[in-house]
Amino acid sequence: MISVKVFLSCVFFVLILSSCAQTEKSTKKDESQSSGGRLRQVPLEALDPEKMVPAGSCRVVVTVIAVDPVASQEQDDPCSKAPCMASVRVDSILGCGSGFHGTLSSGSTIRARFATTLSPTKELFPKLEPSLPGLTRGSQFKALIRASTAAEYAIETYEAH
DSSP states (O other): OOOHHHHHHHHHHHHHHHHHHHHHHHHHHHHHIIIIIHHHHSOGGGGOTTTOOOTTOEEEEEEEEEEOOOOOOOTTOGGGTSOOEEEEEEEEEEEEOTTOOOOOOTTOEEEEEETTOSSOHHHHOTTOSSOOOOOOTTOEEEEEEEEOSSSEEEEEEEEEO
16 A cells, blocks of 8 residues: 555645646746737837837927027027027927926927027037027927926927928
8 A cells, every 4th residue: 555655745746747837838828928919919100219209208399489589698508609498389299208297288388498509500519410400480390398397398309390
Protein backbone atom coordinates (compact mmCIF):
# COMPACT_ATOMS: atom_id res chain seq x y z
CA MET A 1 0.00 0.00 0.00
CA ILE A 2 0.98 3.59 -0.60
CA SER A 3 1.80 5.60 2.43
CA VAL A 4 -0.22 8.74 3.19
CA LYS A 5 2.84 10.97 2.75
CA VAL A 6 3.54 9.64 -0.74
CA PHE A 7 -0.14 9.97 -1.69
CA LEU A 8 -0.32 13.60 -0.48
CA SER A 9 2.94 14.43 -2.22
CA CYS A 10 1.57 13.02 -5.48
CA VAL A 11 -1.69 14.99 -5.14
CA PHE A 12 0.25 18.15 -4.32
CA PHE A 13 2.51 17.62 -7.35
CA VAL A 14 -0.48 17.08 -9.70
CA LEU A 15 -2.16 20.27 -8.39
CA ILE A 16 0.98 22.31 -9.02
CA LEU A 17 1.33 20.98 -12.56
CA SER A 18 -2.30 21.66 -13.43
CA SER A 19 -2.02 25.15 -11.96
CA CYS A 20 1.04 25.91 -14.08
CA ALA A 21 -0.68 24.63 -17.23
CA GLN A 22 -3.69 26.91 -16.63
CA THR A 23 -1.46 29.91 -15.94
CA GLU A 24 0.44 29.30 -19.19
CA LYS A 25 -2.82 29.10 -21.18
CA SER A 26 -4.18 32.30 -19.63
CA THR A 27 -0.86 34.11 -20.21
CA LYS A 28 -0.92 33.17 -23.89
CA LYS A 29 -4.54 34.32 -24.13
CA ASP A 30 -3.71 37.67 -22.46
CA GLU A 31 -0.71 38.18 -24.77
CA SER A 32 -2.77 37.53 -27.88
CA GLN A 33 -5.46 39.94 -26.74
CA SER A 34 -3.04 42.70 -25.75
CA SER A 35 -0.77 42.54 -28.80
CA GLY A 36 -3.33 42.17 -31.53
CA GLY A 37 -6.78 42.86 -30.28
CA ARG A 38 -6.25 46.21 -28.59
CA LEU A 39 -4.02 47.73 -31.25
CA ARG A 40 -6.50 46.93 -33.95
CA GLN A 41 -9.16 48.86 -32.05
CA VAL A 42 -7.21 52.15 -32.08
CA PRO A 43 -8.22 54.21 -35.13
CA LEU A 44 -5.25 55.01 -37.35
CA GLU A 45 -6.05 58.73 -37.38
CA ALA A 46 -5.49 58.77 -33.59
CA LEU A 47 -1.85 57.87 -34.24
CA ASP A 48 -1.34 60.67 -36.80
CA PRO A 49 1.16 63.20 -35.35
CA GLU A 50 -0.70 66.02 -37.11
CA LYS A 51 -3.83 65.19 -35.14
CA MET A 52 -2.20 64.42 -31.79
CA VAL A 53 -2.23 67.26 -29.27
CA PRO A 54 0.58 67.41 -26.71
CA ALA A 55 -0.27 67.34 -23.02
CA GLY A 56 -1.09 70.78 -21.62
CA SER A 57 -1.91 72.24 -25.06
CA CYS A 58 -4.88 72.87 -27.33
CA ARG A 59 -4.86 73.02 -31.12
CA VAL A 60 -7.04 75.92 -32.24
CA VAL A 61 -7.86 78.12 -35.20
CA VAL A 62 -7.81 81.78 -34.18
CA THR A 63 -8.02 85.23 -35.74
CA VAL A 64 -5.97 88.22 -34.59
CA ILE A 65 -8.37 90.92 -33.35
CA ALA A 66 -5.86 93.48 -32.04
CA VAL A 67 -2.06 93.69 -31.75
CA ASP A 68 -0.61 95.35 -28.64
CA PRO A 69 2.25 97.81 -29.16
CA VAL A 70 5.83 96.88 -28.26
CA ALA A 71 5.98 96.65 -24.47
CA SER A 72 9.38 95.44 -23.34
CA GLN A 73 12.28 97.78 -22.56
CA GLU A 74 14.86 94.94 -22.27
CA GLN A 75 17.47 95.13 -25.06
CA ASP A 76 17.83 91.33 -25.39
CA ASP A 77 14.08 90.70 -25.39
CA PRO A 78 12.58 90.19 -28.88
CA CYS A 79 9.45 91.90 -27.55
CA SER A 80 11.41 95.19 -27.40
CA LYS A 81 11.77 95.05 -31.20
CA ALA A 82 8.36 93.73 -32.28
CA PRO A 83 4.95 93.16 -30.70
CA CYS A 84 4.51 89.92 -28.75
CA MET A 85 0.98 90.35 -27.34
CA ALA A 86 -2.32 90.20 -29.19
CA SER A 87 -6.00 89.64 -28.58
CA VAL A 88 -7.23 86.70 -30.63
CA ARG A 89 -10.68 85.24 -31.23
CA VAL A 90 -11.02 81.47 -30.95
CA ASP A 91 -12.70 80.39 -34.19
CA SER A 92 -12.57 76.66 -33.51
CA ILE A 93 -11.03 74.18 -31.12
CA LEU A 94 -9.51 71.24 -32.98
CA GLY A 95 -8.47 69.29 -29.90
CA CYS A 96 -7.00 69.53 -26.41
CA GLY A 97 -4.32 67.37 -24.84
CA SER A 98 -4.52 65.94 -21.37
CA GLY A 99 -3.82 68.34 -18.56
CA PHE A 100 -4.80 71.50 -20.47
CA HIS A 101 -5.48 74.14 -17.81
CA GLY A 102 -7.47 76.76 -19.60
CA THR A 103 -11.03 77.58 -20.48
CA LEU A 104 -11.63 78.03 -24.18
CA SER A 105 -14.78 78.22 -26.21
CA SER A 106 -15.44 79.04 -29.84
CA GLY A 107 -16.11 82.74 -30.28
CA SER A 108 -14.29 83.78 -27.11
CA THR A 109 -11.47 86.34 -27.15
CA ILE A 110 -8.22 85.59 -25.32
CA ARG A 111 -4.91 87.37 -24.77
CA ALA A 112 -1.95 85.56 -26.29
CA ARG A 113 1.80 86.00 -26.00
CA PHE A 114 3.78 84.96 -29.08
CA ALA A 115 7.21 83.51 -28.29
CA THR A 116 8.59 84.54 -31.70
CA THR A 117 6.72 87.90 -31.81
CA LEU A 118 4.08 88.75 -34.40
CA SER A 119 6.65 89.93 -36.94
CA PRO A 120 8.08 87.63 -39.63
CA THR A 121 10.70 85.41 -38.01
CA LYS A 122 13.26 86.03 -40.78
CA GLU A 123 13.96 89.41 -39.18
CA LEU A 124 14.48 88.44 -35.52
CA PHE A 125 15.01 84.66 -35.75
CA PRO A 126 16.74 84.04 -39.10
CA LYS A 127 17.74 80.46 -38.17
CA LEU A 128 14.21 79.36 -37.22
CA GLU A 129 12.90 76.67 -39.57
CA PRO A 130 10.30 76.73 -40.84
CA SER A 131 10.18 80.50 -40.80
CA LEU A 132 6.92 82.13 -39.79
CA PRO A 133 5.30 84.81 -42.01
CA GLY A 134 4.22 87.18 -39.26
CA LEU A 135 0.70 88.16 -38.22
CA THR A 136 -1.38 91.32 -38.39
CA ARG A 137 -4.91 92.29 -37.42
CA GLY A 138 -7.31 89.96 -39.28
CA SER A 139 -4.79 87.13 -39.77
CA GLN A 140 -6.30 83.68 -39.23
CA PHE A 141 -4.00 80.84 -38.25
CA LYS A 142 -3.81 77.42 -36.62
CA ALA A 143 -1.66 77.04 -33.51
CA LEU A 144 -0.90 75.00 -30.44
CA ILE A 145 -1.58 77.12 -27.39
CA ARG A 146 -1.05 76.54 -23.70
CA ALA A 147 -2.31 78.44 -20.70
CA SER A 148 0.56 80.39 -19.15
CA THR A 149 -1.47 82.38 -16.58
CA ALA A 150 -5.15 82.68 -15.75
CA ALA A 151 -5.56 85.58 -18.18
CA GLU A 152 -2.93 84.80 -20.81
CA TYR A 153 -2.09 82.03 -23.27
CA ALA A 154 1.23 81.23 -24.94
CA ILE A 155 1.75 80.52 -28.64
CA GLU A 156 5.13 79.25 -29.76
CA THR A 157 4.51 78.39 -33.42
CA TYR A 158 1.63 78.73 -35.84
CA GLU A 159 0.70 78.01 -39.42
CA ALA A 160 -1.57 79.77 -41.89
CA HIS A 161 -5.08 78.42 -42.04
